[in-house]
Amino acid sequence: MKKRLMIVIPLILFAFQATSVDLTGREIVAIVDDALDKTGGLSETEMRVYRDGKLRKTYRMVMKSCSPDRILAEFLYPPRNKGQKFLKVNDSLWLYYPNTGKTLRISAKASFSGSDFSNADILSVRLDKDYEVQRTDMEYWDGEAVYKLDLRAKSEGATYSRILYWVREKDRMPLEREFYSLSGLLLKTLVMTKETDLFEKMPDTYIMINVLEKNKKSVLQYLSYRESQALPPDTLRQNSLSKRR
Amino acid sequence: MKKSVESGQLLVGNPRQIVTGIRLAEILDLKPGDLVMLMAQTLQGSLNLIELEFAGTKKAESSTNATHMSAHCVEMPLAAAQKLLNMPDRVSQLVVRLENPRNAPGLSGQIQKALNENGGPLFRVRDYASIIPGFGVNTLFRYIGLLVGAVFFLVIGAGIANVMYMSVMERRKEIGTMKAIGMEQREIRRLFLMEGGFLAIGGILIGLFSFLFILATNLLDGLPISFAFSETEPDQVLLSIDCGVLWASRIITFLACLAAACFPSAYSARLKPVDILREE
Numbered sequence: 001m002k003k004r005l006m007i008v009i010p011l012i013l014f015a016f017q018a019t020s021v022d023l024t025g026r027e028i029v030a031i032v033d034d035a036l037d038k039t040g041g042l043s044e045t046e047m048r049v050y051r052d053g054k055l056r057k058t059y060r061m062v063m064k065s066c067s068p069d070r071i072l073a074e075f076l077y078p079p080r081n082k083g084q085k086f087l088k089v090n091d092s093l094w095l096y097y098p099n100t101g102k103t104l105r106i107s108a109k110a111s112f113s114g115s116d117f118s119n120a121d122i123l124s125v126r127l128d129k130d131y132e133v134q135r136t137d138m139e140y141w142d143g144e145a146v147y148k149l150d151l152r153a154k155s156e157g158a159t160y161s162r163i164l165y166w167v168r169e170k171d172r173m174p175l176e177r178e179f180y181s182l183s184g185l186l187l188k189t190l191v192m193t194k195e196t197d198l199f200e201k202m203p204d205t206y207i208m209i210n211v212l213e214k215n216k217k218s219v220l221q222y223l224s225y226r227e228s229q230a231l232p233p234d235t236l237r238q239n240s241l242s243k244r245r
Numbered sequence: 246m247k248k249s250v251e252s253g254q255l256l257v258g259n260p261r262q263i264v265t266g267i268r269l270a271e272i273l274d275l276k277p278g279d280l281v282m283l284m285a286q287t288l289q290g291s292l293n294l295i296e297l298e299f300a301g302t303k304k305a306e307s308s309t310n311a312t313h314m315s316a317h318c319v320e321m322p323l324a325a326a327q328k329l330l331n332m333p334d335r336v337s338q339l340v341v342r343l344e345n346p347r348n349a350p351g352l353s354g355q356i357q358k359a360l361n362e363n364g365g366p367l368f369r370v371r372d373y374a375s376i377i378p379g380f381g382v383n384t385l386f387r388y389i390g391l392l393v394g395a396v397f398f399l400v401i402g403a404g405i406a407n408v409m410y411m412s413v414m415e416r417r418k419e420i421g422t423m424k425a426i427g428m429e430q431r432e433i434r435r436l437f438l439m440e441g442g443f444l445a446i447g448g449i450l451i452g453l454f455s456f457l458f459i460l461a462t463n464l465l466d467g468l469p470i471s472f473a474f475s476e477t478e479p480d481q482v483l484l485s486i487d488c489g490v491l492w493a494s495r496i497i498t499f500l501a502c503l504a505a506a507c508f509p510s511a512y513s514a515r516l517k518p519v520d521i522l523r524e525e
Contacts, residue, residue: 109292156289156331181294182287182331212282212294 025135025149026128032167032174033126035202039065042229044076048219049115059113064229070236071123081113085241088123096241103241109159115218116188116208120159122220127151127165130158138169145169160187171201186211198222260324262300266315270302277301283319287331295329297321339368350374398497406505409441413509420513421521430514437513441506445499453495 023031042064049057060077071088075081083098086106096103108120124130131151139146151163162180167173177190188211192203199222210216263281265273275281279299287293303320327333341356343349349372357370374381413420423433 107286107290109286109290153291156287156291158291161291161293181284182291183293183295183328185282185294185296187284187292187294212284 023135025133025147028135028147028149028167028172029128029131029133029151029165031172033128035172036174037068037125038063038225039068039071039125040230041065041225041227043225044223046221046223047113047115047117048221050217050219051215053215057114059115060223064231064236066231066233066236068125070234071125072236073122075113084113086112086119086123087236087238087241088119089236089238092238093119093123094238094241098242101242103238116210116216117206117218117220118159121190121208124159127163130154131163139166141166141168141175146175156182173201174203188212195221198225259298259300260322261297262322263297263325264300264303264320266318267302267304268316269319270299272316275299275302283321283329285329287329288337289331291331293329293331295325297325341370346373398501401498402501402505405441405444405502406508408444409437409506409509412440413437413513417513417516417521420516421518424516424518425522434510434514437510438503438506441502441510442499444506445502448502449495449498452498 042062044060044062047059047061048055049059058078059075059081061073061075063071063073065071069088069090073086075084085096085098087094087096091108093106093108094103095106106119108124109118111117112119112122127133130153132154134150134152136148136150139148145168147165147167147169149165149167151165153161160179161182162184164178164180166175166177168175173194174192176192178186179188179190181187189209191207191209193205193207194203195205198204204222206220208218208220263283265275265281269275273281277299281297281299282294283297284292284294303315321329323336327335343352353370353372357368360368360370420433
């Protein structure tokens with residue numbers, strides 16, 4: 001009996017190891033995208049914008065969705081921005097101003113309300129759709145194995161030309177992303193950390209560091225999350241932005 | 246071309262150099278030899294970033310949007326721009342700047358003809374009025390400005406005329422005395438016209454110094470005046486000074502003062518000294 005156990009346990013361990021080693025880059029990104037994808041739920045987030053090392057602005061917003069292709073972010077704070085809504089419908093993004101009642105089409109690459117995040121960083125949740133993924137060498141961060149993934153844009157219309165992505169092997173926890181321009185120069189770095197127990201195995205804090213300008217960063221942190229709060233299909237539309245819900 | 250360089254040097258064969266306006270160089274604290282990172286969205290929509298060497302600053306031009314150009318525009322070799330926009334060996338547009346934008350409708354036809362005379366690719370020349378539907382609003386604002394100016398002119402003219410008239414009426418006795426001691430009509434008319442002229446010159450000088458003071462204060466605060474309707478859609482109000490308008494307003498004010506002084510001076514010159522001196 002002991003001999004059998006001794007054979008079975010290494011076999012099981014080998015099988016687990018084989019599964020993790022054999023994952024392709026695309027599969028890893030898909031797994032992480034699934035875990036990070038909070039569409040279908042109702043989340044409240046806080047975004048803090050730092051300039052010259054000092055906190056300059058704090059925003060609070062609620063995010064609702066029908067599907068990963070229809071996401072709405074609505075500002076709750078500060079009072080000046082309250083009621084402003086950012087809507088993503090497939091590849092189009094819209095911004096609604098409550099004061100004027102006007103809706104403008106906005107670029108996915110433009111800054112999200114003056115922060116270091118782009119509109120796409122906040123409203124586009126999945127990377128596997130727009131990027132080809134290649135797995136490069138394993139790296140070790142503080143003795144822990146980390147997948148290093150090289151994501152290349154499928155088309156020039158993607159927000160970034162190249163993303164280097166680090167995901168912890170043991171729990172598929174995303175750790176960091178580096179965003180590169182078409183010429184290969186580094187634009188921004190996103191550091192993902194787990195500061196609270198809001199999510200079991202996923203980060204709740206995203207720190208976007210502007211590499212081009214000194215002492216500029218923005219922090220996005222989840223404050224609360226409720227599952228199964230998806231809005232009915234096709235509820236989120238450009239011409240329904242002015243309605244209160 | 247060298248005359249247009251304020252400091253540093255112009256782009257000389259180095260495809261990795263950049264020249265900016267003086268204001269932009271000040272904002273970014275650039276010195277010749279510094280590296281400048283330039284970010285733009287390519288034609289296909291991707292973000293691109295290139296590194297260029299700051300070569301020097303360009304002198305401000307004497308155009309209505311010189312301040313805007315100085316703070317917002319850069320010049321670089323075509324190869325660098327093509328790399329930045331990811332458009333190798335391609336030019337999609339040529340932009341022609343005119344000293345007087347009002348000549349654009351007439352000149353666009355001539356430019357198109359000249360460009361297409363030599364064969365090669367066919368060019369289509371369009372002015373802003375045909376590209377931007379709302380561009381015609383500028384002409385409307387110009388007419389509104391002229392109308393407002395005309396109303397101001399009438400109000401100011403009437404004010405000056407009133408002042409001159411009152412000034413003559415209050416000095417009827419003096420006019421009578423002057424006529425009694427042998428002063429001629431022509432001399433009395435000239436006296437009041439000169440008073441009107443001095444009044445005009447004084448007003449113009451006060452207006453000019455007030456304008457220069459306001460301008461200097463604004464320059465110290467940093468032109469152009471900018472504000473944002475929203476954080477994502479900043480807009481800007483550019484202050485431009487048209488020397489032609491300044492001179493025209495001075496000359497018109499001077500002439501208005503003289504015209505306003507004409508009637509009271511002619512009236513005063515016609516007065517009979519006996520009638521005036523008998524008045525209580």
